[in-house]
Amino acid sequence: MASEKQIHVGSVPIGGGAPVAVQTMTKTETANVAATVDQILKVAEAGADIVRLAVPRDKDAAALPEIIERSPIPIIADIHFNHTLALKSIQAGAHCVRLNPGNIGGPEKVAEVVELAKRTGTPLRVGVNSGSLPKHLLELEFSDPVEALVAAAVETVELMERLDFYNFKVSMKSTSVPNTIASNRKLAQRIPYPLHLGITEAGTKWSGSLKSAVGLGTLLADNIGDTIRISLSTFHAEEEVKVAWEILKALKLRERGPVLIACPTCGRLQFDMDTVVAEVEERLRAYEDPIEVSVLGCAVNGIGEARHADFGITGAKDMGMIYSKGEPLKKVPTEALVDELFKEIDRYYAAGKTVQRDEEAAAEAREWLAANEDTTAMTPERIAALEAAAAHEDAAAEEVLDSMLAATAAGANEGPVQAEPAAQAVQAAAVQQPAVQQPAVQGPAVQVAGRRFSRR
Ligand code: SF4
Numbered sequence: 532m533a534s535e536k537q538i539h540v541g542s543v544p545i546g547g548g549a550p551v552a553v554q555t556m557t558k559t560e561t562a563n564v565a566a567t568v569d570q571i572l573k574v575a576e577a578g579a580d581i582v583r584l585a586v587p588r589d590k591d592a593a594a595l596p597e598i599i600e601r602s603p604i605p606i607i608a609d610i611h612f613n614h615t616l617a618l619k620s621i622q623a624g625a626h627c628v629r630l631n632p633g634n635i636g637g638p639e640k641v642a643e644v645v646e647l648a649k650r651t652g653t654p655l656r657v658g659v660n661s662g663s664l665p666k667h668l669l670e671l672e673f674s675d676p677v678e679a680l681v682a683a684a685v686e687t688v689e690l691m692e693r694l695d696f697y698n699f700k701v702s703m704k705s706t707s708v709p710n711t712i713a714s715n716r717k718l719a720q721r722i723p724y725p726l727h728l729g730i731t732e733a734g735t736k737w738s739g740s741l742k743s744a745v746g747l748g749t750l751l752a753d754n755i756g757d758t759i760r761i762s763l764s765t766f767h768a769e770e771e772v773k774v775a776w777e778i779l780k781a782l783k784l785r786e787r788g789p790v791l792i793a794c795p796t797c798g799r800l801q802f803d804m805d806t807v808v809a810e811v812e813e814r815l816r817a818y819e820d821p822i823e824v825s826v827l828g829c830a831v832n833g834i835g836e837a838r839h840a841d842f843g844i845t846g847a848k849d850m851g852m853i854y855s856k857g858e859p860l861k862k863v864p865t866e867a868l869v870d871e872l873f874k875e876i877d878r879y880y881a882a883g884k885t886v887q888r889d890e891e892a893a894a895e896a897r898e899w900l901a902a903n904e905d906t907t908a909m910t911p912e913r914i915a916a917l918e919a920a921a922a923h924e925d926a927a928a929e930e931v932l933d934s935m936l937a938a939t940a941a942g943a944n945e946g947p948v949q950a951e952p953a954a955q956a957v958q959a960a961a962v963q964q965p966a967v968q969q970p971a972v973q974g975p976a977v978q979v980a981g982r983r984f985s986r987r
Pocket residue numbers: 794795796797798799800801827828829830831832910911912
């Protein structure tokens with residue numbers, strides 16, 4: 532569930548049903564104003580809503596006013612161990628301060644920071660780390676690390692409430708993906724405050740992105756989490772922002788820029804798709820609209836799964852085709868596919884988002900597609916469609932079985948079993964089947980994901 536309460540970090544709402552905010556952290560020395568502002572501009576350009584800066588020394592706090600003045604997005608000061616830096620950051624105008632009450636020097640110092648935050652209307656991010664839980668929870672951490680993390684977070688929340696402070700969000704950081712998922716699920720049930728999600732020290736761009744996608748994606752899909760940060764071992768903070776956006780776009784939680792769909796390729800691939808996909812992805816960065824662009828490795832499958840894409844390309848050895856919303860637009864030599872695709876996209880925008888279709892070129896492309904398509908080939912896309920239909924069939928059969936069992940149980944008490952409702956359910960289930968075109972079956976049958984289909 533989305534958090535009940537909402538706070539504002541600068542102008543960005545967090546929680547209470549607001550869009551999940553993307554944040555990152557600069558990797559520069561904060562006192563180096565030029566380098567820090569340069570990185571902030573880059574992350575803002577990549578789509579960060581908020582940025583956090585490490586403030587470990589007085590000179591970092593002293594740099595904050597100028598950085599805040601020059602930043603296009605709100606600034607969070609990240610403080611550990613030293614409550615005077617938290618006070619200085621608030622006085623410098625930070626839009627939010629992150630601190631872990633457990634390592635800031637005791638409840639009196641926390642109270643001092645909270646008092647100033649109240650007076651200035653500055654929100655705090657309070658939280659706990661799996662590596663530094665309070666001593667009285669160490670035994671629990673050993674037996675039940677998830678409950679220990681949640682208990683520590685709840686204690687922090689209770690401390691804030693005792694101080695009559697409610698302008699905060701909460702984070703629980705763990706390097707373990709399963710513990711992050713389990714603890715945030717529990718905490719979301721227990722507190723109404725916005726949650727900050729992240730996997731601590733997730734790793735390199737590759738493994739860290741995957742861990743974050745699994746951990747944060749699972750929680751976000753359950754509608755848990757109000758702001759996210761992807762922690763990657765890279766100096767380029769904008770990479771973290773791009774990964775965050777891909778997660779949010781994949782879950783359809785937010786839209787930003789085009790969506791690229793590309794087939795996974797298989798033995799039917801007929802052109803250098805790696806290069807083409809990379810080029811298409813790069814050139815799409817120049818567009819802000821969330822159009823969907825698809826790249827298919829061959830025309831054997833027709834336009835298939837890419838039928839809904841705003842634009843797409845598919846190629847054979849020396850020729851390819853451009854299509855839009857499932858309709859061929861024109862055929863072009865393979866080496867011109869990408870340029871021609873972007874010409875069509877630009878024409879679409881120039882015409883006020885209307886696809887420009889030349890009927891003669893479209894007819895030629897349809898002909899090319901018909902010559903290259905093979906409606907009998909068991910492509911990955913068709914196998915997936917068959918599996919989806921089979922799963923649907925299984926679900927319908929289960930429903931019928933359940934209703935028959937229920938009728939049997941009722942009949943045991945009330946007399947003869949009524950067969951009619953079950954028969955009607957079978958008929959209804961048959962009517963609801965999606966219309967999947969079954970390709971012609973040739974050759975020996977192979978086992979695919981527990982079902983028997985024939986592959987040519
Ligand atoms: S059959 Fe499907 S996965 Fe294989 S190259 Fe063609 S479009 Fe790509």
